Amino acid sequence: MSQTINNYPWHSAQWRQVINMVEQKRLPHALLIGGVPGLGKLAFVRRLAATLVCQQPIEGDACGQCKSCQLMAASSHPDFTQLQPEEIGKAIVVDAVRKLQNKLANTAQQGGARVVIINGATDLNLNAANALLKQLEEPGDNCYFLLLHQWPKAVLATITSRCQKLDLAVPANAEAVSWLSPHMDAETARQVLQLANGAPLHGLELFEQKAHQVRRQMLVQLTAILRGQQTSLEVAQSWQKLPLTQAFTWWIEWLNDLVKLKLTQDSSYIINTDLLKLLQAVAQRSDIAAVYQLLDAVTQQLNYVHQRRNLNPQMVCEALLNEWYLLVRSGAKQ
Ligand SMILES: [Zn+2]
Known part of the structure; x- marks a missing residue:
């Protein structure tokens, strides 16, 4: 399965903030990304993961050409892991976290950053969350955990306290209406956005349904x-x-x-x-x-x-x- 990198216009200000931290080597080792459903949280962290493992990012984005980028595109980068429940509605279990720990015990195979996306932090069961705590505290050099908060469920306090939080912002209504405009007229866009708490991707999904x-x-x-x-x-x-x-x-x-x-x-x-x-x-x-x-x-x-x-x-x-x-x-x- 190949992976494309999506970016959405309403991410741009927060994306710039995060990339500034990357460039100044101030990016926290554990980021907890939140926000209402339909803002593209997973797209945001996948774009960040691609940048972090890329050997020569261009203006903050992955180059798309280097060996790391090719491995990412083919979903086979050895230093990138995405953990999520095996089925919708199921938990992320402790075995999955142990497997991850074994993988992280080795040095980075491509010599760059190691990145773990946890989609989502609210799906970790208690044992899995406890197993992850040590990793979050001492992630090792150049290793980043990007956790997604599946709003409105609550993340365990032990996890939250070890992460820096970043809630993706809901775009201004005019910006969201304009993004939806290739799909629907402005009045319909305003209606679906109201139903979607202002989140454009959720609005589009509601429109399609x-x-x-x-x-x-x-x-x-x-x-x-x-x-x-x-x-x-x-x-x-x-x-x-x-x-x-x-x-x-x-x-x-x-x-x-x-x-x-x-x-x-x-x-x-x-x-x-x-x-x-x-x-x-x-x-x-x-x-x-x-x-x-x-x-x-x-x-x-x-x-x-x-x-x-x-x-x-x-x-x-x-x-x-x-x-x-x-x-x-x-x-x-x-
Ligand atoms: Zn690259």
């Missing part, structure tokens, strides 16, 4: 139920085909916004600003206790989906949508 269209469709249907134009049963039939994890997560966000609106009457706390009119209309006509009840019910169903309990999606959705219908009929009590 048509997530913004699914979300809009859900909102149209929720409004139609309130107006009595569609029944809970009809909408539930179409919702059973939705990715329920995403659908319930959004619904919970909207209900949280509704709670904020009811409690504060202040729209500046709302996250889903595009829903303000709908939320205000529901807020005026609903009872806070009923909103909390629905919020609890949707949250519970989301937990069931996560636990992979056997749900009947249509029945679950119909019951929840019925509560939604009744919400604006619960009356705003003082």
Whole structure:
């Protein structure tokens, strides 16, 4: 498998900072890279790893020509290791760390830096993390650990305390919209970026999954139920085909916004600003206790989906949508 090096425009300021440290030989031996999903954290550290092992970097980037660069491109550089779970959702186990330790006990085969990417630091189980601590404390000459923090999971404090942290910044909205512009129009870009916490790669992924269209469709249907134009049963039939994890997560966000609106009457706390009119209309006509009840019910169903309990999606959705219908009929009590 060949490896290409990607760089993204929103990395440039932080990339420059890191390269300055490399050039001044001040790069920490253990860097913990964080930031919301979809900013290209792995691309950032792979680019850095390529620079560190390259024999003659050009303006901070790997030359792409030398022996080291060729070995990196072929994923066979003996002084570069990328550790990650063998399967998504599994942990990085202590055996993998021991293997790494044996490898690092030898001198660098290409005579340059040795680089280890740990993707991600949050996937190390306790034994693996403990085995890694000594390495992080005494990495040896010209040896660098680049750990990725899989937000929002927490990294063990023993690991964090041995690393210097660098959180990749979310780009300015205009920059992100411009980066997405070959793929979609500006309004769509703004919508998907809002769903992606501003992270362009996550935004692109959501766009490719048509997530913004699914979300809009859900909102149209929720409004139609309130107006009595569609029944809970009809909408539930179409919702059973939705990715329920995403659908319930959004619904919970909207209900949280509704709670904020009811409690504060202040729209500046709302996250889903595009829903303000709908939320205000529901807020005026609903009872806070009923909103909390629905919020609890949707949250519970989301937990069931996560636990992979056997749900009947249509029945679950119909019951929840019925509560939604009744919400604006619960009356705003003082
Ligand atoms: Zn090179």
